[in-house]
Amino acid sequence: MKLSARYEQTSCRLVLEGFPDLSAGQGDQALGILTGWSLALAGRPELEGRREHLVALLQVVLPYARHLLSGAPRPFGTAETPVVIAPQGTGHELLVRSSLPDTPPLSLQLDDAELADLVRCLDQLRLDDRVRVPLELPTPQPLKRSELRHRQPLRRRLAAPATGLAALALGSFLALLLPTPKPTTAPPAATPATPARPVTPG
Incomplete structure (x- = not known):
């Protein structure tokens, strides 16, 4: 029995088609074998691809x-991946490479609203319990320090090192103001008296 799963937003429609994987004990209402998928974005050609394109x-x-x-x-994606997305001016460029030979890649320009609709459709797919196809999603990783550094104003970024240098300079200046202790001279050691030799009468 063929199954389909549909996810729709204002400018985006994502449809998956396949069959239940009865050999894996998933039940007859779970889509476990993906046979095809399509993505329609408003005013753009409809995309179709294989499982690796959906995963990408x-x-x-x-x-x-x-x-x-x-x-x-x-940007996310490389020259070897089927899908690449990157900032483009005030919008976003979605580049999809076909698996068919001699087919140029398709470049789609998305604005913020269209990207948000696409993300909502993909999130609905990711959270749908009916879809049991292994999608090999990466584990979310925290942003690196270098990726967050530019978000802080320059004044705030320089505040910590400037404060440290100021504290070091102030400490050095105060140390120079302190009087240098004079070395103390120890009193000369007392020479033990030599006992007088007794005089023997002649």
């Missing part, structure tokens, strides 16, 4: 959105 879409779009919300946007 999840692996780059969700962490990209997380970094974007944290104020540290950066």
Whole structure:
């Protein structure tokens, strides 16, 4: 029995199709074998792909959105991955590479609202208990210190090292103001008296 799962937002529609994996004991209402999927974005060509394209879409779009919300946007995906997303001006560029030979990659320009709709659809898929297809999602990692550093104003970033240098300079200056203790001279050691030799009468 063929199954489908549909997730829709204002400018995005994601549809998965497949069959239950009865050999894994998932039940006849769980989509365990993915046969195809499609993604329709408003005013764009409909995307279709294999499982690796769906996995790549999840692996780059969700962490990209997380970094974007944290104020540290950066590209996700490489020249070897099927999907790449990166900041583009005031929007975002989603690049999808086809697995068919001699097919140029498809570049989609998304604004913030369209990206938010895409993220909501992918989140609905990720949290759907009916979909039992292994999607190999990466574990969310905390942002690196270097990725958060630029979010702080320059004055705030320089405050800690400047305070440390000022404290060091002040400590050195106060140390120079302290009087240098004079060395104390010990009194000369007393010479023991030599006992007088007794005079023997002649």
